[in-house]
Amino acid sequence: MLTGNGAAAWAARLAEVDYVPAFPITPQTEIIEALAAWFAEGTLQGKFVTVDSEHAMLTAAGAAAATGCRVFTATSSQGLVYGLEALYTVAGWRVPLVLVNVSRGLAAPITLEPDHNDVLATRDTGCVQLHAETCQEVLDSVLMAYRLAEDPWVRLPVIVNLDGFYLSFTREPVVVPPVDQVRHFLPPFVAYHAEFRASRPLAQGVAVLGGPLYSHFRHQQHLAARNALTVHAEAAADFADVFGRAYDVVERHRLEDAEYVLVMAGSFATKAKAAIQALRAEGRRVGLLRLRMIRPWPAAALGTALAGRRGVAVVDQNLSPGLGGILFQEIAATVLHRPDRPGLLRSFVGGLGGKDLSLGEFRHMVEALERGRPEECPDGPELLYTEADWRQVQPLLKLAQAPEARPAGPRPRSEEATA
Amino acid sequence: MKTKREFIHNWKQLPREELLAPGSPLCAGCGGLLALRLLLKALGGNIVVVNAAGCLTLLAVYPFTPLRCSWLYTTMGSAAAGAQGIRDALDVLIAKGRLPAAEDLQVVVVAGDGATLDIGLAALSGAIHRGLDFYYLCYDNEAFGNTGFQMSSASPLGSQTATSRPSAAQAAGTRQHKKDLFAIWQAHRPPYCATLSTADPVDLADKVRRSTQFRGPRLFTALATCPPGWGYDPSQGHRVAKLALDTGIWPLKEAVQGQLRHTYIPDRCRPVEDYLRTQRRFQHLFAPQRQDAVLHQIQQAIDSYWEEVMLREAPGACGKMD
Numbered sequence: 140m141l142t143g144n145g146a147a148a149w150a151a152r153l154a155e156v157d158y159v160p161a162f163p164i165t166p167q168t169e170i171i172e173a174l175a176a177w178f179a180e181g182t183l184q185g186k187f188v189t190v191d192s193e194h195a196m197l198t199a200a201g202a203a204a205a206t207g208c209r210v211f212t213a214t215s216s217q218g219l220v221y222g223l224e225a226l227y228t229v230a231g232w233r234v235p236l237v238l239v240n241v242s243r244g245l246a247a248p249i250t251l252e253p254d255h256n257d258v259l260a261t262r263d264t265g266c267v268q269l270h271a272e273t274c275q276e277v278l279d280s281v282l283m284a285y286r287l288a289e290d291p292w293v294r295l296p297v298i299v300n301l302d303g304f305y306l307s308f309t310r311e312p313v314v315v316p317p318v319d320q321v322r323h324f325l326p327p328f329v330a331y332h333a334e335f336r337a338s339r340p341l342a343q344g345v346a347v348l349g350g351p352l353y354s355h356f357r358h359q360q361h362l363a364a365r366n367a368l369t370v371h372a373e374a375a376a377d378f379a380d381v382f383g384r385a386y387d388v389v390e391r392h393r394l395e396d397a398e399y400v401l402v403m404a405g406s407f408a409t410k411a412k413a414a415i416q417a418l419r420a421e422g423r424r425v426g427l428l429r430l431r432m433i434r435p436w437p438a439a440a441l442g443t444a445l446a447g448r449r450g451v452a453v454v455d456q457n458l459s460p461g462l463g464g465i466l467f468q469e470i471a472a473t474v475l476h477r478p479d480r481p482g483l484l485r486s487f488v489g490g491l492g493g494k495d496l497s498l499g500e501f502r503h504m505v506e507a508l509e510r511g512r513p514e515e516c517p518d519g520p521e522l523l524y525t526e527a528d529w530r531q532v533q534p535l536l537k538l539a540q541a542p543e544a545r546p547a548g549p550r551p552r553s554e555e556a557t558a
Numbered sequence: 559m560k561t562k563r564e565f566i567h568n569w570k571q572l573p574r575e576e577l578l579a580p581g582s583p584l585c586a587g588c589g590g591l592l593a594l595r596l597l598l599k600a601l602g603g604n605i606v607v608v609n610a611a612g613c614l615t616l617l618a619v620y621p622f623t624p625l626r627c628s629w630l631y632t633t634m635g636s637a638a639a640g641a642q643g644i645r646d647a648l649d650v651l652i653a654k655g656r657l658p659a660a661e662d663l664q665v666v667v668v669a670g671d672g673a674t675l676d677i678g679l680a681a682l683s684g685a686i687h688r689g690l691d692f693y694y695l696c697y698d699n700e701a702f703g704n705t706g707f708q709m710s711s712a713s714p715l716g717s718q719t720a721t722s723r724p725s726a727a728q729a730a731g732t733r734q735h736k737k738d739l740f741a742i743w744q745a746h747r748p749p750y751c752a753t754l755s756t757a758d759p760v761d762l763a764d765k766v767r768r769s770t771q772f773r774g775p776r777l778f779t780a781l782a783t784c785p786p787g788w789g790y791d792p793s794q795g796h797r798v799a800k801l802a803l804d805t806g807i808w809p810l811k812e813a814v815q816g817q818l819r820h821t822y823i824p825d826r827c828r829p830v831e832d833y834l835r836t837q838r839r840f841q842h843l844f845a846p847q848r849q850d851a852v853l854h855q856i857q858q859a860i861d862s863y864w865e866e867v868m869l870r871e872a873p874g875a876c877g878k879m880d
Contacts, residue, residue: 157651157654158643158646158650160639160643160646184654185654186646186649186650188642188646190639190642190684190688191639191680191683192681192684194635194639194681195639195642195680195684196639198632198633198636198639198681199639199640199642201640201643202608202630202632202641202642202643202644202647203644203647203650204643204647205643206643206644206651207647207651207656207657208650208651224633224635225632225633225636228632228633335606335628335630335644335663336628336657336661336663337603337604337660337661337662337663338661340625340626340627340628341629342618342623342625342628342629343628343629343630344629344630344632345619345620345623345629345631346615346616346619346620346631347619347620348620352620
């Protein structure tokens with residue numbers, strides 16, 4: 140039995156990483172504590188160093204990777220966005236490393252429990268991004284992440300995301316493979332990229348002047364990220380051969396005959412699977428499409444899986460205020476031009492800051508799809524919030540004496556306001 | 559009074575080898591570039607320069623560089639962390655036998671005063687605290703030079719920058735004294751830290767050479783004369799840098815394993831006005847009206863600094879202005 144944090148640390152250990160720069164943040168800290176202990180006792184050879192911030196941590200991680208080490212690091216939430224500049228930077232250096240993010244909602248208000256606004260803030264950095272649903276998948280994804288990152292056609296940092304609390308602190312049965320088996324799947328790191336050597340002076344990370352040159356390197360980054368799709372297919376096949384567990388860029392759960400499909404990422408997909416079992420018992424043909432890879436965007440796999448469905452509900456565990464769910468936009472863009480696109484595509488936002496997604500909410504979403512296009516607010520996202528949530532929050536607002544004078548909710552039009 | 563040199567005694571002993579070739583997009587007369595050139599000479603070869611955003615970032619513009627050593631541009635705030643990653647990786651690879659020791663590099667951070675004292679102070683403090691084995695060169699041109707000379711926390715009292723222009727409300731221009739980088743470094747107890755001046759290349763090279771005996775953070779801050787930012791003709795760079803020494807506004811000193819000493823103690827400091835008058839950034843202190851209060855404050859700070867130095871390092875000597 141391992142927690143998600145334990146699984147992440149074990150994966151780094153099995154990958155025999157050379158270097159771990161670290162900075163503590165809840166709920167990730169256990170990962171670096173475990174690694175610190177393993178380096179200290181000599182189980183892992185190399186260096187563990189606690190640095191002064193995530194910005195420094197990611198810079199050091201990238202610089203060490205540029206010098207030829209296999210690098211692992213981990214963070215969460217505020218730490219991830221604190222290091223965001225460095226993440227763009229090291230992705231631009233085209234260096235391989237693996238970063239585990241333990242998802243946690245972003246401040247303010249500051250909280251500890253998960254949603255995906257943190258990891259989706261890194262969506263455009265050029266990093267490859269994998270999302271795990273279970274503790275086993277955390278371990279497996281980190282191992283696969285090194286194959287993606289270190290492939291000469293990719294050479295990009297890979298972020299493996301797991302949800303705080305739901306995975307980070309939850310023990311699940313996890314198969315920890317022997318290191319020999321892992322070496323068979325993941326050979327020792329050979330740095331195909333530029334390295335710093337006395338015999339070969341070399342400038343890396345240099346400035347460019349002018350749009351055409353900048354665009355060239357940005358385009359290369361895009362193409363490299365796209366290559367991760369091909370490499371993932373190969374790595375997944377090898378992984379299945381060696382370990383007997385098969386992964387794809389998306390998981391298709393009970394989709395064979397599904398009329399209605401929920402699209403989700405992360406550990407809350409487990410809640411969806413339980414709900415699907417209950418809803419199917421009621422005679423509803425519902426399935427789940429779980430996004431494992433979010434960058435590069437698995438457009439083909441996604442478009443095919445959603446083709447011809449009567450209705451699709453995208454459940455975003457994130458919120459872009461003023462727009463709605465982030466992944467909904469990407470899925471809508473993916474299916475728009477397909478003649479076989481789903482009959483209905485709806486956007487739901489739920490699970491923010493670790494808020495539960497109840498069976499009632501899943502039933503509500505499926506019923507909404509069954510009803511078809513809504514009269515009211517057909518394009519707006521629906522923010523999931525239950526009576527039970529409201530009952531829990533109301534007394535707290537009252538206790539805090541939330542000022543009546545501070546307007547809340549939608550603003551009335553000015554003529555209504557003055558009327 | 560100059561202290562005795564240990565390794566480099568005169569100009570002839572400066573290494574001939576150039577690690578910084580002619581030709582760069584930097585301004586004519588850049589003091590920061592000269593400081594880097596001298597530092598690299600003193601260090602010899604096998605160097606990787608880790609850079610923070612600033613004027614010297616233009617030393618590597620794809621696909622050109624005048625540097626005969628390696629280079630990594632990081633970000634504005636994390637060059638010291640970049641140095642950490644490279645140093646650690648080289649150590650790990652050598653220890654694991656994946657890299658011959660002959661391929662090892664000296665890691666040198668090159669950053670401006672804004673990247674050192676403002677945005678990158680935490681990363682630098684962390685690297686020193688961890689005892690990172692590296693060199694750090696701050697080229698202090700006393701403002702954010704590359705973006706057009708805005709105020710940094712190294713901008714001296716009374717100087718004009720693009721964001722601290724003299725006005726009715728703020729006649730002095732910059733109202734604060736500059737942060738004392740050397741004192742911040744000293745408080746971290748590194749094996750070696752020093753101030754440098756391009757006006758005294760022998761002192762500069764001697765200090766750099768001396769620092770190579772130690773492991774850990776070796777930290778240098780050089781007054782980097784800046785023709786466009788400070789407002790003087792590029793041909794006058796040496797004169798301006800020399801006046802900074804002779805007026806005592808830029809002391810030359812070092813702390814070896816915590817032991818502080820000044821490597822140049824002016825027998826008699828020239829009035830600071832001699833230095834200030836050479837530069838456009840201080841012109842508002844003299845015209846249209848002379849700002850006696852500000853001038854006095856600047857002079858006062860210098861005087862009391864040297865009084866303290868005299869008491870500590872040369873009791874009995876006369877280094878004080880009349």
